[in-house]
Amino acid sequence: xxxxxxxxxxxxxxxxxxxxxxxxxxxxxxxxxxxxxxxxxxxxxxxxxxxxxxxxxxxxxxxxxxxxxxxxxxxxxxxxxxxxxxxxxxxxxxxxxxxxxxxxxxxxxxxxxxxxxxxxxxxxxxxxxxxxxxxxxxxxxxxxxxxxxxxxxxxxxxxxxxxxxxxxxxxxxxxxxxxxxxxxxxxxxxxxxxxxxxxxxxxxxxxxxxxxxxxxxxxxxxxxxxxxxxxxxxxxxxxxxxxxxxxxxxxxxxxxxxxxxxxxxxxxxxxxxxxxxxxxxxxxxxxxxxxxxxxxxxxxxxxxxxxxxxxxxxxxxxxxxxxxxxxxxxxxxxxxxxxxxxxxxxxxxxxxxxxxxxxxxxxxxxxxxxxxxxxxxxxxxxxxxxxxxxxxxxxxxxxxxxxxxxxxxxxxxxxxxxxxxxxxxxxxxxxxxxxxxxxxxxxxxxxxxxxxxxxxxxxxxxxxxxxxxxxxxxxxxxxxxxxxxxx
Numbered sequence: 001x002x003x004x005x006x007x008x009x010x011x012x013x014x015x016x017x018x019x020x021x022x023x024x025x026x027x028x029x030x031x032x033x034x035x036x037x038x039x040x041x042x043x044x045x046x047x048x049x050x051x052x053x054x055x056x057x058x059x060x061x062x063x064x065x066x067x068x069x070x071x072x073x074x075x076x077x078x079x080x081x082x083x084x085x086x087x088x089x090x091x092x093x094x095x096x097x098x099x100x101x102x103x104x105x106x107x108x109x110x111x112x113x114x115x116x117x118x119x120x121x122x123x124x125x126x127x128x129x130x131x132x133x134x135x136x137x138x139x140x141x142x143x144x145x146x147x148x149x150x151x152x153x154x155x156x157x158x159x160x161x162x163x164x165x166x167x168x169x170x171x172x173x174x175x176x177x178x179x180x181x182x183x184x185x186x187x188x189x190x191x192x193x194x195x196x197x198x199x200x201x202x203x204x205x206x207x208x209x210x211x212x213x214x215x216x217x218x219x220x221x222x223x224x225x226x227x228x229x230x231x232x233x234x235x236x237x238x239x240x241x242x243x244x245x246x247x248x249x250x251x252x253x254x255x256x257x258x259x260x261x262x263x264x265x266x267x268x269x270x271x272x273x274x275x276x277x278x279x280x281x282x283x284x285x286x287x288x289x290x291x292x293x294x295x296x297x298x299x300x301x302x303x304x305x306x307x308x309x310x311x312x313x314x315x316x317x318x319x320x321x322x323x324x325x326x327x328x329x330x331x332x333x334x335x336x337x338x339x340x341x342x343x344x345x346x347x348x349x350x351x352x353x354x355x356x357x358x359x360x361x362x363x364x365x366x367x368x369x370x371x372x373x374x375x376x377x378x379x380x381x382x383x384x385x386x387x388x389x390x391x392x393x394x395x396x397x398x399x400x401x402x403x404x405x406x407x408x409x410x411x412x413x414x415x416x417x418x419x420x421x422x423x424x425x426x427x428x429x430x431x432x433x434x435x436x437x438x439x440x441x442x443x444x445x446x447x448x449x450x451x452x453x454x455x456x457x458x459x460x461x462x463x464x465x466x467x468x469x470x471x472x473x474x475x476x477x478x479x480x481x482x483x484x485x486x487x
Contacts, residue, residue: 055084059091066094071102082125096125100132103139112142113151120162127166137163144176153184178208182217194225219249223258235266260290264299276307301331309340317348328371342372349381358385383413391422399430424453428460431467440471 062077078095085091103118119136126132140163144156157180164173181204185197192200201218208214222245229238242259249255267282283300290296304327307313308320324341327334349364365382368375390405406423413419431446444467450460 051084055081055088055091058084059094062098063094066098071098071105074098075102092125096122096129096132099125100135103135107139107142112139112146115139116143116159120159123166133166137167144180148187153180153187156180157184174207175211178204178211178214181207182211182214185221186217194221194228197221198225215248219245219252219255222248223252223255226258226262230262230265233265233269235262235269238262239266256289260286260293260296263289264293264296267299267303271303271306274312276303276310276313279303280307297330298334301327301334301337304330305334305337305340308337308344317344317351320344321348338371339375342368342375342378345371346375346377346381349378353381353385358389361385379412380416383409383416383419386412387416387419387422390426394426394429399426399433402426403430420453424450424457424460427453428457428463432463435467435470440467440474443467444471 058077059081062074062081065071065074065077075095075098078091078098081091082088082095099118099122103115103122106112106118107115116136116139119132119139122132123129123136140159143151143159157177160173160177160180164170164177167173181200185192185200185204198218198221201214201221205211205214205218222241226238226241226245229235229241239259239262242255242262245255246252246259263282263286267279267286270276270282271279280300280303283296283303286296287293287300304323308323308327321341321344324337324344327337328341331337345364345368349361349368352358352364353361362382362385365378365385368378369382372378386405386409390402390409393399393405394402403423403426406419406426409419410416410423427446427450431443431450434446435443444464447460447464447467451457451464454460
């Protein structure tokens with residue numbers, strides 16, 4: 001996934017239907033009959049507080065200019081009066097009317113932004129006045145239609161926010177504000193910090209929660225911010241952001257793959273901190289998102305191995321073996337897991353053997369040797385089992401089966417002198433039995449095998465000599481003539 005994903009095209013703002021020009025309300029002020037004696041310069045002569053006197057004088061001067069239709073000249077005086085007497089509703093009402101009418105003039109001249117500023121001030125003085133609010137809403141809509149080069153998106157948002165705050169129940173204004181906020185984030189996607197883009201789009205979605213384009217753009221913004229977190233190895237934050245992205249856009253494959261990688265990377269950090277179970281949970285989730293990822297498979301196999309061999313976690317040998325089997329299912333070539341599993345199988349086999357469960361012990365040891373052919377414990381213990389079984393067969397007179405089992409034992413544990421001795425004696429006994437049956441050739445063959453294993457054994461050598469004599473006697477002319485007469 002590229003570091004910066006392209007956002008959806010800007011949202012077309014649904015403009016509120018403009019009123020016709022004739023719908024502007026020119027508000028006529030109700031002038032107060034104020035009778036004050038004036039000096040030659042028109043300044044009130046009265047024994048009142050200076051600020052009150054100044055306010056009244058300013059109001060009179062402003063009223064005079066307003067009555068003459070000179071609104072621009074009236075405004076400074078009326079504003080001064082309100083400044084000096086901010087609680088005087090009469091002064092505020094007159095100033096609000098003057099501001100409205102001046103805004104009307106500016107709007108007719110095409111000076112929309114200036115008109116908006118005057119009406120914003122008027123509405124601030126009389127927020128409950130529906131005519132003022134209607135005029136302000138109309139000029140705001142006109143301002144929104146201006147090109148972005150003339151009136152920036154950010155300035156449009158500020159103006160629309162003011163209008164929306166005055167009409168909190170107007171859903172159309174909320175959606176317009178959402179669209180503008182979205183467009184600002186999209187317009188500056190390359191230059192705006194990812195965190196700022198996310199904040200703007202979260203705000204936009206809160207204003208228009210069902211807007212699919214905003215959802216997709218916010219998901220993209222989350223992905224872009226997540227990519228920044230990944231560069232700084234802040235994988236936990238990356239995972240959180242990508243989860244949010246997929247909540248908004250569940251079918252976004254790039255976000256899915258990014259989350260799988262982030263989970264795998266976070267899992268490595270968990271493992272390094274000693275949280276093996278947490279590591280396993282994250283890797284399993286990663287594999288659910290990307291089932292064929294070879295790196296994640298190997299990491300999960302390694303995590304199962306580490307959990308199985310950990311001495312900080314209490315579990316039975318069978319549980320450890322189960323985790324190691326899972327490790328090998330994911331990574332059959334993991335030699336460390338194979339050796340560890342063989343080790344636990346040998347230990348479990350010893351327990352089974354002590355409990356006289358010889359067949360279970362044998363099966364475990366044979367599996368251990370398939371995993372780790374050089375495992376000395378497995379070879380020695382399996383050799384010991386075959387050795388013991390062989391002796392029992394010998395005692396029962398099954399000499400050929402005794403030899404077979406001793407041969408397997410010797411192949412597994414070639415350094416075991418006792419097995420070698422018993423195998424030699426088994427060869428000797430079996431050879432003697434064959435000699436008794438007249439099979440001197442096979443008798444000699446087994447006796448020689450016995451002598452090779454125990455070259456210093458006198459009994460074996462004596463049996464060899466006796467076998468030679470019997471063979472010689474059988475092959476003598478007298479013996480052959482005797483055999484012919486019998487036939």
